[in-house]
Amino acid sequence: MIKVALVGNPNSGKSSLFNQLTGLNQKVGNFPGVTVDMKSGEAKVSGTSTIQLIDLPGTYSIYPRSLDERVVINLLTDENHKDYPDVVVVVVDASNLNRNLLLFSEVADLGLPTILALNMVDMADKAGIQINTKKLSDLYSSPVVTINARVGSGLDELKNAIISAKDLKQPREPLYPVKELAPELVQKLQERYPEKSDYRAYQMAQQLNDISYLPPDEKEWIAGVKAEYDFHDKQLKEQETLDRLAIIKDKTGKALSVSEVSFRDSMTDRLDRVFTHKVYGYAIFLAILFLIFQTIFAWAEPFMDMIDEGFGWMSGWVHRYLPEGILNDLVAEGIIPGLGGVIIFIPQIALLFLFIAILEESGYMARVVFLMDRIMIKFGLNGKSVVPLISGMACAIPAIMATRTIDSWKDRVITIFVTPFMSCSARLPVYAILIALVVPDEYIFGLFNLQGMALMGMYLLGFLMAILSAYVMKKLLKTDEKSYFMMELPIYRSPRWGNVGLTVLEKSKTFVFEAGKIILAISIVLWVLASYGPGENFENAESIVREQETGLTAKAMDDAIAAYQLEHSYAGVMGKWIEPVIKPLGYDWKIGIALITSFAAREVFVGTIATIYSVGSDFEDEGTIKSRLSAEINPDTGGPMYTPALGFSLMVFYVFAMQCMSTLAVVYRETKGWKWPMLQLAYMTAVAYLSAFVVYQWLS
Amino acid sequence: MRTAAQLRHGERGTVTGFSNSEMSLKLMEMGVLPGQEIEFKFAAPFNGPRCFLVRGYQLSLRINEAEAISID
Structure with missing residues (x-):
């Protein structure tokens, strides 16, 4: 089976393409040795044969800035990896070609058969950018396929390109002559690893700390070579990136015709004026949160009651019809209620992730991160901690896994540490019974129900302790690690329901397992x-x-x-x-x-x-x-x-x-x-x- | 010399270089290159991150990140 890795910038439509190609035929595993989700799936090609697809984390270059981005370089340069791809597809946002092609040029120079999947051509069109794909293909000596990941067009052409690319062993000129940056070092590395191309040998030196598959003695040897030739990672990385971007600008210019219409998504501008406003922005965020929780509790309840009754009935049935004895008791009183205790949370968890997925898909969540960053920094967290904290109100487990997008280790540890203070759905029944017991069911000012206020107070108490603890940890944990924010605010779009559905399915499965x-x-x-x-x-x-x-x-x-x-x-x-x-x-x-x-x-x-x-x-x-x-x-x-x-x-x-x-x-x-x-x-x-x-x- | 953090709402500037070598690589990868024109669009309240228009897309940067960009 042909193994295909999908690579691309965040917001390039890579995950949509993955979902279009695999549908429900996907599973989430772990990359061996690192706790990063590996989404893989299968797609049918021309009826009979199948290809295996791996969705790699979105990244702007092969130089990682967060934990999950490291996977890209580790998979693409490790020939002995069990998921080492035969073909790489780089998904590229056509409306932002130069920035996207940086990653493409780096990946292509690793020497794997690489296909350029040109996505969002409609957006480029609106911006007045015409792309000559034939010319683009010649300039980058790679197959170029136009796709639309939102609606799923161009998939057959892409599959065909994958099939034919597999055999094409691409002995072509690298787009960038990296050897010139450090000729002696690359030479020396290639003497020890003769099968490595220039760029692969160069990467071994450049990303020595991020490459996890090399044995310690090899690493030590490479570190020695780096010192011997006075190899400066940072300067060379910068030089390479600047040079690559210059080459890309030059090449791409020949395949583009830009008309003078300077396109602005006016809807995004208008929405941003409201959603990032210093008053309305926060008011809207709070209102959305409030609505989400109202809806979750209202909608989940009938399902939870049904599950509860269902498992109660099953327990009773087993008790009655199975022969009496330990086994009967174990099944009826241990296993079935235990299973029920897991399943009962699914409605709330699925609903919360449904809303989170909609907010993320529409582009709104990036604004929340943008709005909250400054406030969260004061408490040792960062804007990206907001999603885990909100998810923590359903269940801490998927919430803690959602912290992987936080690139600063310190911020991530603090977020993981304080997330369990958020009141999860398992605490609700406890609050409910105790509040009913000790708080009178009365209204003050005829408006506020005392029991409701007590319940809200419990949620608030958990949240306050979370940020207070984060603040203390910020003071205690010392680190000189750099943290980046730099984030794209994508344009607002209506959510793709297929993606939303798959996210909900995946998160619920994570919880259950x-x-x-x-x-x-x-x-x-x-x-x-x-x-x-x-x-x-x-x-x-x-x-x-x-x-x-x-x-x-x-x-x-x-x-x-x-x-x-x-x-x-x-x-x-x-x-x-x-x-x-x-x-x-x-x-x-x-x-x-x-x-x-x-x-x-x-x-x-x-x-x-x-x-x-x-x-x-x-x-x-x-x-x-x-x-x-x-x-x-x-x-x-x-x-x-x-x-x-x-x-x-x-x-x-x-x-x-x-x-x-x-x-x-x-x-x-x-x-x-x-x-x-x-x-x-x-x-x-x-x-x-x-x-x-x-x-x-x-x-x- | 001015930095991108000093741009006023709606004002444009051309990137001339970077004052922080840690951030320059990541900024370049995001399309912020010397010679590139950027426009300050809006900021999050309380001195929060700022949003710039770079090559037709919206890039948000913390103040210290914006300060690393020298502009003309």
Whole structure:
């Protein structure tokens, strides 16, 4: 199968082309050794044969400025890479030809068969630019294909070009004679690596630090050669870029005819006047955020209810029709609810990413980054941290993965560190039940619902702690790394729905596979801890309870037995074991169990609490849990257990605590070590504990 | 000598060079070259990034990035 790599500037339409070619036949993997998404997919050519496509991160040149851009040079120069392409397609924005051709000329000089895919010719037309593709092809000695990635035209021609380019081993003159920059060094490198062309040998010296596949002793040797010939990376890079751009300007000038109409997208100008306005700009951003969250909660609810009922029904069915025993319990009480606990978040996560994808596709998100950059810098973040922080309100896992676009390592680590403070969808059920319990359902000034305001307060609290922590980290972390902003503000366009759909699909899949497996595994572990216990008390729970309690209905008896069993299970023992630690926060061992089980996913709190207070199996009925909780008596005071002090203490704990194993696992993967996830766990737990302590002591 | 950060709204200037070698390469890759005309379009509030029209596309730069561009 022919392997094809897609390369191009950001906003050149590269990803649209990839989506057009592969459709649903794509998957996201990882480049070996680096945590950068590798999107690959297959496309049919002339009915029978298929080609494999790899979508590389958008970049302006092969000299990377962020983590994900490094992949480009590492894939295109590593002949032993399993995905080393046979053909490279460089997608080029025709309305900005010279800038786009810089990347093309660099890639073409690496010597792989390279095709120039000319996109956005309609935009160039409007700008009065006529391109003679035949001449362009001759000047750059490469096949040129005109495509329209938005509507999907020119795809067959491109596929044909790929097929014929594969055999064309292109022994052609490089566009730029790089050897002249450092003749002795290139010569010396080629003596050791005779198969390397001039430009490949030159790149080994130039990008020594960014190339990951070379063994350490080779790197050391190359570093020695660089020192020997006094090789100055920066000056040479600059010289090369200037020279290349001069050559491009000269060549391209011969293939272009520019008429005098100076095109401006007046719609973009008008929209920018509003969207980047110092008052309206922020007001509109806040309004959009507000609308998004309103819509997510309103639209997701029916789906979540359906999923909930569906899994409840499945559990019941298995319980009834599978032969009784451990396996039955494991499936009905461990695996199915565990799976349900994963699936239930999909509606909210999918909807949030639907909106984010629309905002990104339309060009609006770049304006948000532009507007927020200055403010975020003050807190140690940067404009590009906005998207991860917003995504964090659905789920921290895709949010943390979205930080890969941040090129400064320091800004990225800070963003990763503080994102879990944003209240994710798993916290919502916890807030909902506790607020219903301790905040009166009243209006002040006939306008503001107290419960609604308390809920908003929790979200706000998480956000404030996120930026405050970022600010502290900014002061603590010292680095002399350079951070670039330089970003294109693309023109506004209507979103391509295919791209939006594929993004939503991809993010939801990421959540299910990344978080899902951990949530499921922990659900099963917790089920074991809650279903088995040490000693007599657990073994004989049924007879003990039957002896103590008489005159109960059959259902109440079952509930009482379940509660007694949980109390004496391993989970119950653990809850009692941590009770002294959480006592100052106002919690008892029952809440202790719920805190432990929350490590699977925070919303498990509600189910656990329901079981402990023996509401029985249909604990989804919020009214029942609420009345049970209200009736619970605090043995120390004789008053109600769930006072406002306890309720708020618990909520604050849930706002701040790092109770998500999946997030820790993702942070470990993204930061390549245990340092950051462990610091995060310690820090967030400390913040949660202290805040809950202060709140409880202050309110009671 | 003026820098791109000193341009007024709607004002154009021709790039003459760069005062910061760290940024010059990336700026050139984005199409900001000596001899190129750029136009200051608008800025984000609170001294935030600025938006320039470069070769018909909108490029946004932080102030320190714009200051690295000398103009005439």
